[in-house]
Amino acid sequence: MAMAKQYDVLFRLLMLGDSGVGKTCMLRRFTESEFDPSHISTIGVDFKMKTLEIDGVKVRVQIWDTAGQERYQTITKQYYRRAQGIIFVYDITNRPSFQHLAKWASDVDEFSPNMVQRILVGNKSDEELTRQVTTEQGSKLAEAYGMEFFETSAATSNNINESFTRAAELVLQAHKRDVDNLLGSLDDYLEKVGLDDEKSRQDVDYSQRTCAC
Numbered sequence: 713m714a715m716a717k718q719y720d721v722l723f724r725l726l727m728l729g730d731s732g733v734g735k736t737c738m739l740r741r742f743t744e745s746e747f748d749p750s751h752i753s754t755i756g757v758d759f760k761m762k763t764l765e766i767d768g769v770k771v772r773v774q775i776w777d778t779a780g781q782e783r784y785q786t787i788t789k790q791y792y793r794r795a796q797g798i799i800f801v802y803d804i805t806n807r808p809s810f811q812h813l814a815k816w817a818s819d820v821d822e823f824s825p826n827m828v829q830r831i832l833v834g835n836k837s838d839e840e841l842t843r844q845v846t847t848e849q850g851s852k853l854a855e856a857y858g859m860e861f862f863e864t865s866a867a868t869s870n871n872i873n874e875s876f877t878r879a880a881e882l883v884l885q886a887h888k889r890d891v892d893n894l895l896g897s898l899d900d901y902l903e904k905v906g907l908d909d910e911k912s913r914q915d916v917d918y919s920q921r922t923c924a925c
């Protein structure tokens with residue numbers, strides 16, 4: 713019998729943004745439903761996996777969490793061209809992290825494949841009192857870049873599932889034809905394996921019958 717499929721397709725998403733904006737916390741909230749307020753800077757890159765079901769397709773997302781610190785940029789840039797989706801993150805309580813998005817976006821233009829799907833996220837939406845970037849400013853910038861926009865909070869979980877899932881949906885849509893072809897050939901393959909399997913079992917039965925006579 714053919715083995716049950718764990719997932720149909722695998723996509724890579726990459727999280728980019730200044731150090732301290734909350735990339736690691738967002739990823740932990742999404743994959744482990746946990747929030748740890750301590751800030752341990754990511755060294756280089758780290759990743760976590762999650763399987764989502766989108767339009768009947770089991771999508772395994774591998775999410776790369778990159779270090780925001782400048783000194784790791786040579787390493788992290790090597791991951792840009794292998795990503796199908798990018799999540800740009802800034803901190804709504806930290807204006808410079810919003811201003812630096814221009815730099816992050818131009819790096820992506822330089823190093824990522826053309827078909828890469830991008831969304832913009834303003835994190836720490838629970839910190840309304842210390843907000844430095846308005847929702848309107850975030851949304852305007854996203855519009856200028858042609859991206860969808862979310863304000864999230866890893867602390868309260870607000871919009872965390874929605875933003876990661878949307879990024880995965882956009883990648884799936886962009887690669888829909890490839891995925892359909894792939895699933896078609898995968899189904900053909902599994903069917904064939906099933907038939908071959910069936911056939912070899914019949915062969916065994918047949919040989920056993922010959923022996924028994």
Ligand SMILES: Nc1nc2c(ncn2[C@@H]2O[C@H](COP(=O)(O)OP(=O)(O)OP(=O)(O)O)[C@@H](O)[C@H]2O)c(=O)[nH]1
Nearest residue numbers: 731732733734735736737749751754780865866867
């Ligand atoms: N209030 C609030 N604090 C948050 C939120 N997300 C993250 N933080 C805090 O922000 C700090 C930095 O979070 P990290 O997830 O480590 O930041 P990062 O972007 O991964 O940083 P680098 O690994 O250095 O690039 C931590 O002290 C978190 O507790 C949030 O949604 N709300």
